[in-house]
Amino acid sequence: MTSEKTPPTSDPRPQFELLRQMFAEAMDAMQPAARFLEQTSFTKSMLRLPDGHEINLNSYRNVWVFGAGKGAFSLAEGMIQLLGKRLAGGAVIGPVSALPQPDATHTATGVYMLPGDHPVPGEHSLRSTEKLIEIAREVRADDLVLFALTGGASAMLAKPAPGVTMEHKRQRFRELLASGASIAEMNRTRKQLSAVKGGRLLEAFNGADVVNFVISDVPGNDLQTIGSAPTQPPHNAASAARLQVYNVMLATPEQNAAAIARKARAKGIRSHAMNAAFSGAMDNLVSMIVGDLESELRNRGQNGDTPPTLRIYFGEADLKVGPAAGKGGRNTHLALMLADPLHRLAQTRPGTHITLLSAGTDGIDGNTPAAGAICTEQTALLARKMNLDTAEYLTKFDSYTYFSQIDAIFQPGPTGTNLTDLQLILIH
Structure with a gap:
């Protein structure tokens, strides 16, 4: 049996802060009063x-x-x-x-x-x-x-x-x-x-x-x-x-995503946004994201000279919740579903880091006070060190508890607007 290779460690806080800033700027720009008065x-x-x-x-x-x-x-x-x-x-x-x-x-x-x-x-x-x-x-x-x-x-x-x-x-x-x-x-x-x-x-x-x-x-x-x-x-x-x-x-959610992409490009970050909001099973959204990231990593420069890339997803994925559900919502559940895939993907390109922010644009995710969660290629490893079983928390629909224990909950409070769920994924 081969031992699991641990990826190079990286302080994720600058990436966390960048995605939080992008989210906050987007919600400010999409405030209903501002949109009304502008138009x-x-x-x-x-x-x-x-x-x-x-x-x-x-x-x-x-x-x-x-x-x-x-x-x-x-x-x-x-x-x-x-x-x-x-x-x-x-x-x-x-x-x-x-x-x-x-x-x-x-x-x-x-x-x-x-x-x-x-x-x-x-x-x-x-x-x-x-x-x-x-x-x-x-x-x-x-x-x-x-x-x-x-x-x-x-x-x-x-x-x-x-x-x-x-x-x-x-x-x-x-x-x-x-x-x-x-x-x-x-x-x-x-x-x-x-x-x-x-x-x-x-x-x-x-x-x-x-x-x-x-x-x-x-x-x-x-x-x-x-x-x-x-x-x-x-x-x-x-x-x-x-x-x-x-x-x-x-x-519309499309206008919100396009505005985020423009602002990211102004910061020197390559950006790709969906053309239309996602609708369908959450499993299908996860498969889409993983496939896009696999392609992104294959095409990145071999010498580490590729600039950071932001991939923007939005919409409302369908999630059937079990009868004994714990605490969580669509966004924390989606982030948890991606914890292991992000770790696996990063191993295919050593030195690459992936940071995901998945959040409800209204600031509320399911039956929690949070908007969502932040997940990186290191999240799954950190959880294992804390004896947290990702599969168990997914089965219990208890994603909020999982991310709370690793201090990765995103809780900006109510935003005053609502433009579907939003996923920002930074590859760097």
Whole structure:
């Protein structure tokens, strides 16, 4: 039996810090308020949208702000900053942790900021949705609604359909989260259980025109999937003569990845980003990453003169969780699945180091307070020295505990936005 060859040691902290910095810069650039204000302008009575479409606000009796999702507070603040006293009021549901103050009202505009639960709807979501609908009943057909929609709205905007109890709805959410179903499959089921999803919230606005400002957190950026489409007509049919529902996509995972790649190149780092968000089984994503890294290592210069390379992956991998699951989420689990492959890959090219940051762009990963984890070619060796069995922690779906013990948890806190999961892999 041949002994395992130990790769040259390297202080991983500079690489950790570089990836943390890249993540932080990306989330700052993708803040919903910033994206809204960068792409939208208001001059006199004209609201100009990113695609050049203009809306004359003077043609409406009132303009309202509504919304829901992890980034909805930020997006609504951008609307309030731009339009100020032109707004009649409204209601926005966002994370409890991001609430300015309990049942806060923006005093200048009367827009309520209300708490919502995530990932499973609870009493906060139910009460806040009832309050939002109550305020929406004041909207008339000759009004305009600006709707802030981001990921997380499926849980935060919650009102059971007739004949469905809140407890049944909550149980189905838990089952879906553990099932390994895709986000599109989950949200199709969520619509069936809801009185507000799948375009049903539009009924509360009494025929008013609606402009949806959207931050996408789903592969493919499907408007019928994001937030379970509360203000999206089933077939997205807008009248050419009179605006009914108009959609503005402010940020996508693809735009986020492309921006990270540009900034990395400016630092002298070669960068490769996926063209579209990944969707499918996590095993398939792991195979893709390993295959790409094998190719990358084969093609690197023989004399160590190849500059650092950053590979960028993003999307939402499906993971079916076992009944006795421990603590963890998609990102810590993915990092753990790659611990042994990264060690094996580095051995094929001595002197090469690989650093992975896998994180939820909302700052939350599964049932943990972390966004994800950092893993290197040395992680598996370090774990073995600490008598941690990687396979056992994978089987128990206890990846957060594993990475906590080797001090490799990534915990930036809630980011205020949501653009799917993100994997940054630095080869140097």
